[in-house]
Amino acid sequence: MIDPIILLFLSSGLFLGWALGANDAANVFGTAVGTKMVSWRNAAIICSIFVVLGAVISGAGTSQTLGKLGAITALPGAFMTALSAGFSVFVMTKSGLPVSTSQAIVGAIIGWNVFSNQATDTSTLTKILSTWIICPLLAAVIAIVLLKLSKYFGRRLKISLIRSDAYKRIALIFAGALGAYSLGANNIANVIGVFIPVQPLAELTIGSVNFSSTQQLFLLGGLAIALGVCTYSKKVMMTVGSDLGQLSSTSALIAVISHSIVLFLFASQGLEALLLKYGLPTIPLVPVSSSQAVVGAIFGISILQGITAVKWHVLGKIIAGWIVTPVVAALVCFIGLFFLQNVFGLVVV
Amino acid sequence: MFENFSLFKRTSELESKIDQFFDKLAEASVIYRLAVRGYLREGASEEFKERLDTVGELETQADSLRRDIEQKLYKNILIPDSRGDVLGLIETADDVLTMFQSSLWAFYIEKPVIHDQFTSGYKRLTNMVIKAVDELALSCRAFFRNPHAVPSHNAKVTLYEKEADKVSSDLKVQIFESKIKLVEKLHLRDFVNGIDGIADHAEDVADRLSIYAIKRLT
Numbered sequence: 367m368i369d370p371i372i373l374l375f376l377s378s379g380l381f382l383g384w385a386l387g388a389n390d391a392a393n394v395f396g397t398a399v400g401t402k403m404v405s406w407r408n409a410a411i412i413c414s415i416f417v418v419l420g421a422v423i424s425g426a427g428t429s430q431t432l433g434k435l436g437a438i439t440a441l442p443g444a445f446m447t448a449l450s451a452g453f454s455v456f457v458m459t460k461s462g463l464p465v466s467t468s469q470a471i472v473g474a475i476i477g478w479n480v481f482s483n484q485a486t487d488t489s490t491l492t493k494i495l496s497t498w499i500i501c502p503l504l505a506a507v508i509a510i511v512l513l514k515l516s517k518y519f520g521r522r523l524k525i526s527l528i529r530s531d532a533y534k535r536i537a538l539i540f541a542g543a544l545g546a547y548s549l550g551a552n553n554i555a556n557v558i559g560v561f562i563p564v565q566p567l568a569e570l571t572i573g574s575v576n577f578s579s580t581q582q583l584f585l586l587g588g589l590a591i592a593l594g595v596c597t598y599s600k601k602v603m604m605t606v607g608s609d610l611g612q613l614s615s616t617s618a619l620i621a622v623i624s625h626s627i628v629l630f631l632f633a634s635q636g637l638e639a640l641l642l643k644y645g646l647p648t649i650p651l652v653p654v655s656s657s658q659a660v661v662g663a664i665f666g667i668s669i670l671q672g673i674t675a676v677k678w679h680v681l682g683k684i685i686a687g688w689i690v691t692p693v694v695a696a697l698v699c700f701i702g703l704f705f706l707q708n709v710f711g712l713v714v715v
Numbered sequence: 716m717f718e719n720f721s722l723f724k725r726t727s728e729l730e731s732k733i734d735q736f737f738d739k740l741a742e743a744s745v746i747y748r749l750a751v752r753g754y755l756r757e758g759a760s761e762e763f764k765e766r767l768d769t770v771g772e773l774e775t776q777a778d779s780l781r782r783d784i785e786q787k788l789y790k791n792i793l794i795p796d797s798r799g800d801v802l803g804l805i806e807t808a809d810d811v812l813t814m815f816q817s818s819l820w821a822f823y824i825e826k827p828v829i830h831d832q833f834t835s836g837y838k839r840l841t842n843m844v845i846k847a848v849d850e851l852a853l854s855c856r857a858f859f860r861n862p863h864a865v866p867s868h869n870a871k872v873t874l875y876e877k878e879a880d881k882v883s884s885d886l887k888v889q890i891f892e893s894k895i896k897l898v899e900k901l902h903l904r905d906f907v908n909g910i911d912g913i914a915d916h917a918e919d920v921a922d923r924l925s926i927y928a929i930k931r932l933t
Contacts, residue, residue: 401795401796402792402795403792403795521863524860524861525860526730526859526860527794527797527801527858527859527860527931528726528729528730528733528793528794528859529726529730531726531793531794531797532722532723532726535722536722614796614930615795615796
């Protein structure tokens with residue numbers, strides 16, 4: 367049984383997980399549900415299962431990267447870091463900026479580093495910052511390649527309109543499952559990454575199998591994301607679906623696949639090991655923004671379709687988000703830690 | 716998730732219904748041509764009435780298929796982003812069948828007297844109209860399987876429609892320059908317009924189809 371105090375401190379991370387599930391599941395299944403190609407019930411079931419699997423099986427890579435940025439050693443400190451990230455996400459969402467949980471948690475960790483006089487690992491920080499730019503660009507490139515391939519094969523295979531609809535539904539489910547797995551693997555670090563160095567949970571033994579504190583945290587975080595998916599994602603999915611409604615179903619499918627691939631690339635330890643084996647440059651395992659990956663993919667599709675009217679204000683908002691989100695999270699975290707330490711007398715460092 | 720197991724069954728059923736619908740259009744076109752040629756040869760004979768009934772049955776069957784397709788598309792939420800186009804296409808194509816039937820009914824009820832000097836003109840006009848409709852049926856089928864082929868089929872529809880217009884104008888000139896009574900002239904003119912109108916409608920459907928095909932290709 368988990369100590370209620372520990373659960374209370376974990377609640378900020380679990381809340382962040384809930385919010386992530388409620389919002390980012392729409393990037394995975396929003397198009398499919400919004401266009402009624404997949405029912406919300408099926409989307410929620412598939413998304414929940416694969417988010418938990420992704421978090422538990424492949425969540426370690428991105429969590430280690432966040433750990434290198436700042437290893438928070440006290441549970442109240444980890445609580446405040448996750449809370450300030452969650453608070454920043456809330457405030458930024460209210461302000462209408464396309465916010466990323468990944469960027470908020472990085473800002474909050476830096477806030478903790480500043481408060482605790484710990485040096486921020488600049489090479490890790492640079493690695494993380496570069497992925498914020500690379501992520502949407504890579505999604506755009508992948509989307510362009512996939513769209514070219516789909517046009518090439520579409521012309522040659524001559525699949526009937528009705529049959530291709532059936533194939534698209536199946537593809538949306540597979541892409542959604544991959545997307546949910548990748549979302550769990552990539553973004554679980556945002557949810558419970560800051561709690562891992564503290565190791566708040568005792569080892570759990572069920573039968574002959576031992577579950578470490580980290581494994582239990584991955585499972586809890588994954589379940590929190592799944593809860594967000596099941597309780598609050600429907601409305602967001604419908605909104606995203608209609609926002610992307612101008613895309614054809616093929617383009618929408620490509621946007622989802624590109625998003626899923628990008629998140630997977632930035633989370634897969636297996637791929638990293640494979641690239642290392644052949645002496646190739648590796649892809650950093652960093653939590654990236656699911657929303658920005660989708661926006662990048664749509665941008666790529668628009669370029670290929672010759673849509674010259676780029677929505678510069680959307681691009682501007684994303685770039686503003688890259689700066690404003692971590693700064694707000696760092697400030698909130700710094701002030702929150704000060705209060706926890708000096709008003710409530712808690713050990714935060 | 717479970718609905719996907721029956722997805723391919725529903726898809727095949729819908730594909731089959733759409734194929735059947737365009738089969739009816741192609742069949743009706745052949746029967747219409749035979750009926751008009753038969754009328755030109757021997758007037759409103761028993762055989763002509765049988766062909767009129769056959770076209771009527773084909774029209775009824777096509778109506779029933781159209782309703783089935785509509786229900787399947789909306790009930791099973793199939794091809795959500797193209798179903799409006801598919802319904803528009805099926806409905807306007809269905810009108811061609813109705814026009815075939817109406818034209819044959821007019822022959823049967825009004826029994827126009829077509830003098831020998833005009834029969835070749837009516838035959839040529841009917842041939843052009845049928846060619847336009849046949850090409851339209853091919854274009855409609857291509858829309859579902861190979862939208863890249865739609866423009867070339869539609870170009871032929873337009874070509875046959877233009878040719879039908881030319882034949883109908885020549886025929887009307889020939890009718891009004893002849894020595895028959897004015898009332899007969901006007902009667903024959905209406906029949907020329909009735910037959911030519913089918914090609915005009917086929918061209919309208921082809922124009923819609925061009926837009927639908929462009930939407931599919933982008």
